[in-house]
Amino acid sequence: MSSPVLDVTDLSKRFGDFPAVDGISFSIKPGEILGLLGPNGAGKTTTIQMLLGLVTPTAGSIRMFGMDLSTHREAILQRVNFSSTYISMPQSLTVEENLWVIARLYGLSDIPRRVGDIVKKLEMEEFRTKVTRKLSSGQMTRVTLAKAFLTEPKILFLDEPTxxxxxxxxxxxxxxxxxxxxxxxxxxxxxxxxMREMEEMSDRIIFLQRGKIVAEGTAQEIVTRFGQADLEEVFLKLARESRC
Ligand SMILES: Nc1ncnc2c1ncn2[C@@H]1O[C@H](COP(=O)(O)OP(=O)(O)OP(=O)(O)O)[C@@H](O)[C@H]1O
Ligand SMILES: [Mg+2]
Structure with missing residues (x-):
């Protein structure tokens, strides 16, 4: 079996007294799609921000490609990318100009081909010359996904990509x-x-509740374990419990 590309052990983040992420451990194998599921405030975004080095963990370790993020940050971040709604880009540049800037920052070669390919793949031809400030939110989402794909990462972190x-x-x-x-x-x-997307896309799902992993497995395994009809029912059960 191939070794994991990402290994998280006992990861925690406290904001003051509040444990946003509370001792979670998981790993991802090469070519695996892992879904992070959980109610609002469960700690999903905080987890991703720690994996990107944007938020410093209170405790625990993050290893990617066999290296520790705290000591090999640059080497790791060259090989990962992310997309989320909290990304900001220079608003007065066009979509294409922004992609060029990112490609240059990452020191990519063959920039015209790469940018052309990604614009085509994400069907952005129609708005590639628009200034970023004028994009609709769905168009902006596609630009942030394009940014993530552009660098041909080995791991992608996507916070509510669709x-x-x-x-x-x-x-x-x-x-x-x-x-x-x-x-x-x-x-x-x-x-x-x-939930349909989670079921369709994920090889494995981790269910977070109040910063802790409360279920883990394939969608089918989780549904069976909780004796519910589908993932949506499991979600409603766990989310309502956590709000009691
Ligand atoms: N910078 C911060 N300072 C204080 N509390 C924070 C901070 N960032 C996040 N939190 C808190 O940590 C908890 C987890 O937030 P997080 O954004 O990780 O949740 P989430 O699972 O991504 O939720 P959502 O589904 O709404 O996106 C929340 O209670 C949030 O208020
Ligand atoms: Mg979030």
Missing amino acids: ASLDPDIAEKIRALLKEERRSSGLSILYTSHN
Whole structure:
């Protein structure tokens, strides 16, 4: 069995007295799609921000590609990328200009081909020359996904990647993610509140509740374990419990 590309052990983050993430451990294998599920405030975004080195953990370790994030930050971050709604880009640049800037920052070669390919893949031709400030939220989401794909990462962290997309584009993005995983062994950790998407996309799911892992396995395993009809029912049961 291949060794994991990401290994998280006893990871915690406290904001003051509040344990946003509370001692979680998990790993991701090459080419695996892991879904991070949980109610609002469960600690999903905080977890992703720690994996990106944007938030410093209170305790625990994060290893990627066999290296520790705290000591090999640059080498690791060259090989990962992310997409989320909290990304900001220079608003007065066009979509294409922003992608060029990112490509230059990462020191990529063959920039015109790469930018052209990604614009085509994400069907952004129509708005590639628009200034970023004028984009709709779904268009902006596609730009942040394009940014994430552009650097050809080995691990992608996606925080609600399809939240503002119309069903047609969301479906295309899911197909693209699966194709990248198949063709290049890309590993993906993503969050979503769309249960059908979680079931369709994830090889494995981790269910977070108040910063702790309360269930882990394939969608089917989790549904069976909780004796519910589907993942949505499991979600409702656990989310309501956590709000009691
Ligand atoms: N910088 C911060 N300072 C204080 N508390 C924070 C901070 N960031 C997050 N929190 C708290 O940590 C908890 C987890 O937040 P997080 O954003 O990780 O949740 P989430 O699972 O991503 O939720 P959602 O589904 O709403 O996106 C929340 O209670 C939130 O208020
Ligand atoms: Mg979040």
